[in-house]
Amino acid sequence: MEQCVHLEFEVAGNNFAQAGSASDQVKSTLKKLGIDPQDIRRVAIAMYEGEINMVIHANGGRAYVDIFVDKICIKLIDQGKGIENIELAMTPGYSTAPDDVRALGFGAGMGLPNMKKYTDVFNIESEVGKGTKVEMEIHFR
Amino acid sequence: MKIREILNLLGGKVLCEGVSLDRDVYSACASDMMSDVLAFVKDQAVLITGLCNPQVIRTAEMMDMVCVVFVRGKVPDQTMIDLAQEKGITLIASPHRMFAACGLLYSAGLRAEG
Numbered sequence: 328m329e330q331c332v333h334l335e336f337e338v339a340g341n342n343f344a345q346a347g348s349a350s351d352q353v354k355s356t357l358k359k360l361g362i363d364p365q366d367i368r369r370v371a372i373a374m375y376e377g378e379i380n381m382v383i384h385a386n387g388g389r390a391y392v393d394i395f396v397d398k399i400c401i402k403l404i405d406q407g408k409g410i411e412n413i414e415l416a417m418t419p420g421y422s423t424a425p426d427d428v429r430a431l432g433f434g435a436g437m438g439l440p441n442m443k444k445y446t447d448v449f450n451i452e453s454e455v456g457k458g459t460k461v462e463m464e465i466h467f468r
Numbered sequence: 469m470k471i472r473e474i475l476n477l478l479g480g481k482v483l484c485e486g487v488s489l490d491r492d493v494y495s496a497c498a499s500d501m502m503s504d505v506l507a508f509v510k511d512q513a514v515l516i517t518g519l520c521n522p523q524v525i526r527t528a529e530m531m532d533m534v535c536v537v538f539v540r541g542k543v544p545d546q547t548m549i550d551l552a553q554e555k556g557i558t559l560i561a562s563p564h565r566m567f568a569a570c571g572l573l574y575s576a577g578l579r580a581e582g
Contacts, residue, residue, distance in 0.1 A: 344547070347509040347526035354530065364532065373505050379523075419507075432519040432527075435503035444507075 332356060338378055340387030343431060349390050350375040366426055366467045368444040370399055376438045377403045383428050403461040410453040411465040469576055471535050471558055476571045478562035486557040487534045496578050498570050502527040518571055523550050529555045533562045537562055539569045
């Protein structure tokens with residue numbers, strides 16, 4: 328499979344003002360590559376939610392993005408506090424975000440469900456105290 | 469309706485003109501929760517919100533929205549305004565509260581779905 332672009336980003340923890348800049352760069356790259364706008368939006372939402380999660384819950388992390396002609400693979404890896412119960416965390420509306428995060432417009436408990444909803448492949452592994460790894464694929468239609 | 473009409477209906481003030489005020493828009497969504505905007509929005513062009521932080525602009529950008537209306541007299545800082553300008557998003561500040569702002573726009577023909 329022909330690979331077009333590989334991108335890596337350091338996502339800074341607790342830097343709410345900068346959160347979303349990695350997703351933004353991925354979005355611009357896909358636009359330049361002429362990917363369908365509907366596909367770009369799915370990528371942008373899934374990655375943005377993941378990026379916000381790393382900022383809010385994990386004190387930052389790294390994002391690895393591989394763009395192919397027919398799909399995009401996104402890996403988000405952090406060394407944060409991990410998720411105790413992934414099934415519960417995947418429930419729409421369930422959130423552990425503190426009040427200050429909710430005041431910023433996040434923490435509605437839609438992050439992980441959104442990421443799953445907009446992706447074709449969604450895998451999440453997490454270990455309490457060690458961190459979380461999210462792997463997503465979006466296939467271009 | 470044109471963005472200019474939104475401006476007039478809401479007694480608003482233009483903070484930046486990322487896209488032209490003559491741009492036609494057909495649909496809007498209103499929320500203070502950006503997570504919900506990301507979860508439920510489809511092709512809405514306008515975001516009406518009382519939240520005022522950089523993630524509002526980021527969210528609008530991710531959803532390809534072209535206009536953000538801040539209600540309840542919220543005024544974004546210069547960083548947000550610059551980001552919106554760069555991303556081609558027009559920002560409007562309105563003194564109306566959310567309910568009234570939505571009602572005025574709905575009565576004038578703006579809808580939830582484009």
